Each structure stands twice: as C-alpha cells, then as structure tokens.
Amino acid sequence: MATKYPSVFDFGGQNMATKLGIIGAGTMGRGIAEVGLLHGFFVTILDATAELSERGYGEIERSLRRGVEKGRVVPEKVGEMLARLRHGADYDLLKEADVVIEAVYEDLEVKKEVLSKVSRVVSPRALIGSNTSSLSITKMSEAVEYPERFLGIHFFNPVPVMRLVEVIRGERTSDDTVEKALTFARELGKTPIAVKESPGFVVNRLLCPMMNEAAFLVMERVASPEDIDTAMKLGANHPIGPLALADLVGIDVLYAIMNTLYLELDDPKYRPCPLLKEMIDRGHLGRKTGQGFFLYGENPKS
Numbered sequence: 001m002a003t004k005y006p007s008v009f010d011f012g013g014q015n016m017a018t019k020l021g022i023i024g025a026g027t028m029g030r031g032i033a034e035v036g037l038l039h040g041f042f043v044t045i046l047d048a049t050a051e052l053s054e055r056g057y058g059e060i061e062r063s064l065r066r067g068v069e070k071g072r073v074v075p076e077k078v079g080e081m082l083a084r085l086r087h088g089a090d091y092d093l094l095k096e097a098d099v100v101i102e103a104v105y106e107d108l109e110v111k112k113e114v115l116s117k118v119s120r121v122v123s124p125r126a127l128i129g130s131n132t133s134s135l136s137i138t139k140m141s142e143a144v145e146y147p148e149r150f151l152g153i154h155f156f157n158p159v160p161v162m163r164l165v166e167v168i169r170g171e172r173t174s175d176d177t178v179e180k181a182l183t184f185a186r187e188l189g190k191t192p193i194a195v196k197e198s199p200g201f202v203v204n205r206l207l208c209p210m211m212n213e214a215a216f217l218v219m220e221r222v223a224s225p226e227d228i229d230t231a232m233k234l235g236a237n238h239p240i241g242p243l244a245l246a247d248l249v250g251i252d253v254l255y256a257i258m259n260t261l262y263l264e265l266d267d268p269k270y271r272p273c274p275l276l277k278e279m280i281d282r283g284h285l286g287r288k289t290g291q292g293f294f295l296y297g298e299n300p301k302s
Contacts, residue, residue, distance in 0.1 A: 019043075024103035028131055031158055038081070050087075061078075064081060065078060147170070153165060165192045182194065205261070219275040247296070
C-alpha cells in the first residue's frame with residue numbers, strides 16, 4: 001500500500017514555512033537566499049563543493065552590505081541575517097527544510113540528479129521547487145519522491161529587485177502544493193502568478209524570442225547593438241534594451257531557453273540565432289564575463 005502524501009501545509013504543526021534550502025550558490029541561488037534572509041527565513045545554501053558554497057556565502061554577505069550602503073538593509077540586521085545562513089555541500093543539511101528550491105544549471109539530467117538527492121533527504125512534508133526558466137516540470141518530477149509536492153518556482157534576475165515569481169504546475173503537482181507555493185512567494189514579498197506547464201512558461205515565451213530577434217538584427221547588420229537598444233527603449237518605452245537584457249540574463253542562458261523552445265514546440269520561429277552560439281564559443285556570455293553584446297568594466301554599457 002502506497003504511503004499517503006502529507007499535506008504541504010503541515011510543517012510539523014506550523015502554519016508557514018520558516019526553513020528554506022537552496023541548491024546552487026550561483027547568481028539565482030544567492031539572490032533567492034538573500035530574499036529569504038531579508039524576510040526572516042533560516043536559509044541553507046548548498047553547492048557541489050564546500051568551496052563553492054563558501055564563495056556563495058561571501059557574495060551574499062557582500063550583497064547585504066551593499067544593501068546597507070543603498071539604504072535597503074538596516075545595518076544592525078546584517079549580523080542577525082548571516083547568523084540564519086548556513087552553507088555547505090552535504091545534502092543532510094536540508095533535513096529540516098520546509099521548502100527546498102533547486103537553482104542549478106539549466107540541464108534536465110543535472111537537475112533530476114539534484115532533485116533525487118533532495119527528495120531522499122527532506123521530510124515528505126517539504127515542498128520542493130525548481131527555479132528552471134524553461135525545462136519540463138513533469139519530466140523533472142520523475143526524480144522526486146512524492147512528486148505531488150514538486151513544481152516550478154521561477155524567480156527573475158536580480159532576485160532581490162524583481163517582484164515576479166512564476167509558479168508552474170506539472171502534471172502531478174497537487175492543488176495544495178500550488179497554493180503553498182503561492183503563499184511562500186508572497187511571504188518573500190513577491191507577486192506570484194500561477195502558470196500551466198508549457199515551454200518557456202509566460203515571461204520567457206514572450207521575452208526570449210524578442211532578445212533572439214535582436215541578435216538576428218545584429219548578425220544581419222541591420223543596426224548596431226546601441227541603436228537596436230535605443231530603438232526599443234525610446235520606441236517601445238522599454239526600461240532596458242533587448243541586447244543589454246540578454247547580457248544581463250546571460251547569452252548562454254538565452255541560448256539554452258531558445259533551444260528548449262525550438263525543440264519542444266517544434267516551430268522554426270524559435271530557432272536560436274547562430275550569433276548566440278558564436279558568442280558562447282568565444283566566452284562572451286554577457287555581464288558575468290565582462291563582454292556580451294556590450295563591454296563591461298569600469299564604464300559598463302546598459
């Protein structure tokens with residue numbers, strides 16, 4: 001007889017989650033961790049090695065101190081928040097987590113391996129989410145024990161600033177899980193939207209093709225990157241141009257999302273621009289490498 005799936009609302013008698021686990025100490029994982037700390041959560045952040053997780057911890061500390069300089073973080077609170085932050089490489093650190101979010105590289109098999117490890121360690125009551133920007137929630141759920149408690153929880157970069165969270169239901173996600181994820185996002189000060197599973201979900205399905213088309217305009221020498229971004233900022237009232245946005249997102253991330261849309265939807269209109277692959281091969285991934293469509297350094301173009 002199969003074990004009954006416990007309600008995700010039952011956190012050992014608590015009405016809300018207080019302990020957040022994050023896998024992946026990169027840009028997105030660190031951002032989610034920081035927001036969790038700012039909203040009173042006890043946070044554990046893991047990465048493949050202790051060194052990587054320690055580096056992530058250091059980046060979170062620096063970000064909080066920059067927040068003090070900008071007036072969005074109370075100075076006296078920094079030490080208290082860091083006291084609520086653990087880091088490491090051992091999945092056993094997640095045993096008591098109420099919510100665990102996977103935020104590793106956009107590779108289905110890598111994510112499934114991580115999710116399998118997570119679901120074997122955490123309580124059956126724990127909600128498990130993936131911060132994937134485009135991959136199938138249903139396919140990932142194959143690696144999760146009690147897949148009813150698994151769904152997509154997609155944050156946007158930079159996480160401390162961007163208010164939206166896409167909550168994505170897979171084929172086996174329960175209603176309870178969706179409701180708890182929506183509540184969790186609100187507890188982080190975010191505005192969630194409920195999304196049915198579909199390649200790219202909502203934002204990336206709309207936004208990435210625009211950035212991809214802007215890359216085609218560059219490749220075809222229709223206009224310069226500067227003029228393309230100026231056109232969209234002044235002609236469409238966008239706060240940032242599509243090419244500067246691609247640099248912020250990461251050229252490798254944009255290419256991966258477009259490739260997923262192209263393969264999953266089987267529509268040539270989603271074909272990734274070849275220029276993106278050329279840029280990846282040259283190591284020009286955007287802001288994180290110092291060069292993308294624009295150069296970044298002492299005087300970054302944005």
